[in-house]
Amino acid sequence: MVVKCYNTSNDKKDVNKALTLVKEVNLEVKGGNNIMDAVLVITNPTEVTFNYVQIVDPPYNGRYYFVLPFNTESNGIVRLNLHEDVLMSLKSQYLNETAVIERQENEGNLYLVDGEFPSENRNKIFFKEFPNGFDIGLSYYLTIGG
Amino acid sequence: MAIGLKETKYSLVDESTGEVFTFNYGKMHIENGTIYIDAYGDDIADWFFHKYLGDKSDVTRVFHFNDLMGLKLSLTASQYNDVIGHVVANLYIEGHQWENDGRYRINVRADIDGKKDSSSSPNAGHGAVGLMYCYMDNEPYQGMSIYPAHFVHRFENGYFYKVPYSAIGNKPYYQPTNNASASQIDAGQYIGSVWDGYWSQYPSQYILRDYNTLGFSDSGNIGKQQPTVIEGFPFSPSGDGESGSKGGQGTMEDSSTPIPIDEPRTLFVGNLFRVYNMTVTALSELSNFLLDPSFTASVSKLFNDPMDYITSLVAIPFSAFGGNDEPITIGSVTSSISAKRLNNFIADLDCGEINFIEYFESFMDYSPYTRVTIYLPMIGYININVDAFQNDKLALKYRVDVLTGQCVAFLSNSKGLVASYNGNCAYHIPLRSRDYSQMISGIANATASTLLGGVSAPSFNGALNGALNFKPAGSVTTAGAFSGNSGVLTNRKPYIIIERPRISIPRSYPHNIGYKSEITSKLSDLHGFTTVKAIHLDSVVATAEEKEELETLILSGVVLP
Numbered sequence: 001m002v003v004k005c006y007n008t009s010n011d012k013k014d015v016n017k018a019l020t021l022v023k024e025v026n027l028e029v030k031g032g033n034n035i036m037d038a039v040l041v042i043t044n045p046t047e048v049t050f051n052y053v054q055i056v057d058p059p060y061n062g063r064y065y066f067v068l069p070f071n072t073e074s075n076g077i078v079r080l081n082l083h084e085d086v087l088m089s090l091k092s093q094y095l096n097e098t099a100v101i102e103r104q105e106n107e108g109n110l111y112l113v114d115g116e117f118p119s120e121n122r123n124k125i126f127f128k129e130f131p132n133g134f135d136i137g138l139s140y141y142l143t144i145g146g
Numbered sequence: 147m148a149i150g151l152k153e154t155k156y157s158l159v160d161e162s163t164g165e166v167f168t169f170n171y172g173k174m175h176i177e178n179g180t181i182y183i184d185a186y187g188d189d190i191a192d193w194f195f196h197k198y199l200g201d202k203s204d205v206t207r208v209f210h211f212n213d214l215m216g217l218k219l220s221l222t223a224s225q226y227n228d229v230i231g232h233v234v235a236n237l238y239i240e241g242h243q244w245e246n247d248g249r250y251r252i253n254v255r256a257d258i259d260g261k262k263d264s265s266s267s268p269n270a271g272h273g274a275v276g277l278m279y280c281y282m283d284n285e286p287y288q289g290m291s292i293y294p295a296h297f298v299h300r301f302e303n304g305y306f307y308k309v310p311y312s313a314i315g316n317k318p319y320y321q322p323t324n325n326a327s328a329s330q331i332d333a334g335q336y337i338g339s340v341w342d343g344y345w346s347q348y349p350s351q352y353i354l355r356d357y358n359t360l361g362f363s364d365s366g367n368i369g370k371q372q373p374t375v376i377e378g379f380p381f382s383p384s385g386d387g388e389s390g391s392k393g394g395q396g397t398m399e400d401s402s403t404p405i406p407i408d409e410p411r412t413l414f415v416g417n418l419f420r421v422y423n424m425t426v427t428a429l430s431e432l433s434n435f436l437l438d439p440s441f442t443a444s445v446s447k448l449f450n451d452p453m454d455y456i457t458s459l460v461a462i463p464f465s466a467f468g469g470n471d472e473p474i475t476i477g478s479v480t481s482s483i484s485a486k487r488l489n490n491f492i493a494d495l496d497c498g499e500i501n502f503i504e505y506f507e508s509f510m511d512y513s514p515y516t517r518v519t520i521y522l523p524m525i526g527y528i529n530i531n532v533d534a535f536q537n538d539k540l541a542l543k544y545r546v547d548v549l550t551g552q553c554v555a556f557l558s559n560s561k562g563l564v565a566s567y568n569g570n571c572a573y574h575i576p577l578r579s580r581d582y583s584q585m586i587s588g589i590a591n592a593t594a595s596t597l598l599g600g601v602s603a604p605s606f607n608g609a610l611n612g613a614l615n616f617k618p619a620g621s622v623t624t625a626g627a628f629s630g631n632s633g634v635l636t637n638r639k640p641y642i643i644i645e646r647p648r649i650s651i652p653r654s655y656p657h658n659i660g661y662k663s664e665i666t667s668k669l670s671d672l673h674g675f676t677t678v679k680a681i682h683l684d685s686v687v688a689t690a691e692e693k694e695e696l697e698t699l700i701l702s703g704v705v706l707p
Binding site: 011013014015016034035036086087089090095097098099100101104105106107108109110111112114118120122123124125126128130132136138139140143145 | 418467666
């Protein structure tokens with residue numbers, strides 16, 4: 001199958017990953033129980049110079065995969081375990097979905113109570129005086145009956 | 147349109163333009179300003195007036211149902227059992243509006259005359275076009291079919307219901323006026339829009355929820371209706387209308403009545419007693435006057451002790467009582483000592499106001515995170531609810547009664563009176579030994595009951611809205627209320643003490659954790675770190691395992707491009 005081999009330094013959480021193409025090769029791909037897991041069979045361990053792949057041909061149809069830790073067999077064959085990066089593979093579809101957003105980097109509402117806000121164990125104390133008050137001096141009031 | 151129309155047997159003529167309008171396949175006449183429509187026949191037309199072009203098969207829909215606003219229509223019974231039943235009704239179209247649940251309501255008031263029958267049967271004709279809310283005697287009327295429809299239909303609780311015509315697989319369709327064969331609504335014809343849920347994301351078919359209600363678009367062009375997602379709309383009634391109200395239809399009426407501070411009352415006492423504002427000099431002179439033998443000889447013998455004429459002597463740090471200078475009169479004797487005699491015993495002291503401006507511009511500006519204690523002279527320290535004054539003013543006014551020394555402090559914001567507290571601002575000066583004894587006794591009793599009272603720490607719910615790592619704003623002040631003569635011993639000017647949390651937010655907080663959002667948004671409209679509370683991946687074509695992992699990742703937080 002045609003496999004594009006990339007390097008990426010992006011975090012797993014990033015939807016868009018910057019990919020640097022290392023090579024495009026024909027490799028043997030062994031499928032697992034589902035389309036999300038696959039195994040690349042590589043005969044020469046020195047060829048493993050990438051950490052991210054895209055498998056072009058069906059049934060993978062251009063899906064993207066992380067390269068997981070691999071095993072080198074006694075005969076020198078390397079079996080690269082792959083796990084699908086669904087964020088990249090399905091990006092064009094789910095980004096059109098509407099969702100209820102819980103937390104956001106730019107679209108926050110600071111009036112919502114947020115228990116994640118860290119605070120120190122010392123409060124700030126402020127004093128503010130009213131402009132006017134009672135007189136400093138005393139006034140005397142005599143009440144006389146009759 | 148209704149003005150200047152002249153009836154003909156099957157049409158209306160606009161006298162101003164000469165245009166002729168007809169109601170398809172129905173008898174119509176106008177009488178006394180009322181348009182009467184007799185709908186009958188195998189091929190039932192809808193509620194449109196069509197411009198008559200001379201050929202019945204060549205008609206163009208001209209007027210939408212909206213154009214009938216203000217008209218009085220009368221729907222008479224037909225000899226055909228399958229036409230809206232045996233109902234004679236005068237219909238008054240009174241308005242139309244969008245409902246909060248996304249449905250479009252046309253208000254029709256109906257005067258029912260005659261036997262009521264909501265029966266109908268499927269027949270060739272057009273599909274339902276309206277959601278009718280009908281009144282009879284100002285009460286929603288049930289069981290009246292307003293509109294001839296293609297399907298069996300009923301009218302209950304103010305809603306018009308239709309049953310899908312099974313022959314075409316539960317999809318809405320219409321019957322063109324001159325086309326006997328059924329067509330799918332996909333053809334984009336005018337029959338009406340479907341709501342009660344939303345259009346399916348799949349463009350090739352419509353997924354109808356509770357498919358038994360149709361409605362209008364308000365553009366005048368009935369057709370596919372894309373419902374509007376109302377941001378922040380808090381309520382959406384659940385269930386169908388048949389089971390009664392499910393709530394969410396509150397008025398949301400936000401008006402508030404401002405509560406002013408009442409003007410002080412005027413106490414009229416005539417000459418039953420007099421209150422004088424005495425200077426220190428006048429007090430000295432008066433004491434000499436009272437002990438002078440000429441006074442005791444002259445004054446009428448009501449009392450053995452001249453001091454019995456003196457009701458009270460108090461010292462108050464407040465002098466705004468009005469009055470005029472006059473000689474002091476005791477009993478029947480007028481002295482030569484002048485003092486201001488008060489003509490009003492109650493006066494106000496305006497202490498001014500403090501403006502509260504949000505310090506954080508966030509939830510932390512409000513209770514329980516920010517706490518405010520107010521020192522009220524003559525009263526004590528009081529915890530107040532900062533929410534009532536945030537982004538507003540805190541105005542303080544005292545009302546003082548010179549006779550009793552009682553004072554009331556009024557706290558108000560721009561909307562009105564919020565709270566009032568009472569205290570005593572008079573220092574009672576004992577004139578005789580028994581006065582002194584009573585005063586000391588009273589002070590001791592009052593102190594015992596108010597020790598460390600007057601201020602109570604508010605209960606702090608640490609579990610409010612989830613985990614909070616804020617230090618509860620503790621009570622800075624521990625002083626209690628002032629009682630007896632102690633009020634005048636304290637500070638004379640009021641002030642507030644504000645306690646605020648000291649936050650420590652790392653710079654990368656927005657990108658690594660994000661701010662609370664609670665909005666509805668398309669993911670492609672957002673950028674940066676995002677965690678999702680709820681999402682339905684209906685449109686994603688993928689395996690179940692892929693969708694499950696995708697949803698897990700999105701809910702835990704992803705960085706959107």
